[in-house]
Amino acid sequence: MKTWLLAAAAALAPALVLGAGAAHAAGEKAVKDWAAVCSNLGDCTAFGFSPEDADTGAYIMIKREAGPAAQPSVTLVYNAGSSEPAQAWTLTLDGKPMAGIGPVRAAGSENGARGALTGAAAMRLVEALRNGQSLGLTAAGKPLQGVSLAGSAAVLLWVDDQQGRVGTVTALTRKGPAPASAVHPRLAPPLVTAAAPVSQAGLPKHPPKALFASDPDCDLDPGTQPDDIVARLAPGVVLWGPQCQSGAYNEVNVFFIGDEHGGHARKVSFPEAPGAPAATSDVLFNVSFDPKTQTLSSFDKARGPADCGETAAWVWDGKAFRLARENGLETCRGASPDDWPPVFVSRQK
DSSP states (O other): OHHHHHHHHHHHSSOOOOOTTOOOOOEEEEETTEEEEEOTTSOEEEEEEOOTTOSSEEEEEEEEOSSTTOOOEEEEEEEOSSOBOOEEEEEEETTEEOTTOOOEEEEEETTEEEEEEOHHHHHHHHHHGGGOSEEEEEETTEEEEEEEOTTHHHHHHHHHHHTTOTTBTTOSSSOOSBOGGGSOOOOOOOEEOOOOOOOOTTOOSSOOHHHHHTOTTOOOOTTSOOOOEEEEEETTEEEEEOEEEEOSSOEEEEOEEEOTTSTTOEEOOEEOOTTSSSSEESEEESOEEETTTTEEEEEEESSTTOSSEEEEEEEEOSSSEEEEEEEEEOOOSSOOGGGOOEEEEOEEO
């Protein structure tokens, strides 16, 4: 019994914040109609979007892992917002067909269509972008919404710089004589180990009201049925997550760790990816908890269409919540949440 009490006290005593020991994240760069995100491993994704005044959106994604041997891949998205059949696209640069590329076969869906290029075709497309102002898509002779290339040179150069490719034979925009071996290696993901799951039996559905009242920023309408999180992390250690606010497209929760009755509670601050404006976050959006994997997940929509924002997950390791993954895009230009690129990646066991 004494050993169990000491373990529970040790879990409750710290400030419950993690910041040290994680790899550096390069972050995000945006110039005009282009943006790019690089992860803590050095992998990068560049986006080019339709002009902001376009009636229908389209975007291009150029993904490239870090490391000397990594090659770029390209995904083209016609974000029609309505059902589109499978189709073949002809690519144009400033209205002229692009030699040696295409046709690109695009899969249809309820929200538009998308096609992909890999290998030599992907590299030829990326290299061709340097010489134009607009990338166009044509299906069955009908022009679709194109992608602006304003800002592409600066963003792709930034990606090359993050990966150590500038001046090497592997660069996307500014090649040089340096060999591929001069490129930065891909970093290893940090290890995050989850604590063993425990029984959730006997827990209440809602935290004590005193926890909600203890946060001056909480202003949930009294008539709202709260979407709370209550989860046992270890015997005698419970995560209490009262819903704090409710907006048009986000629910906000705050979190405490306390005993089985909400006593001795301390507020939790969750670690953000290294390089983020703030090292930790005190509130999470649209949350869920999986007791089998001890994982708390969030989905932060920066605006209603959910074309920018952040998804993240933290794993309880027995002492604190560790950041396990984060995907996000700050640039709000129509990208689907499924396409938000990795910002932080870990390996888990």
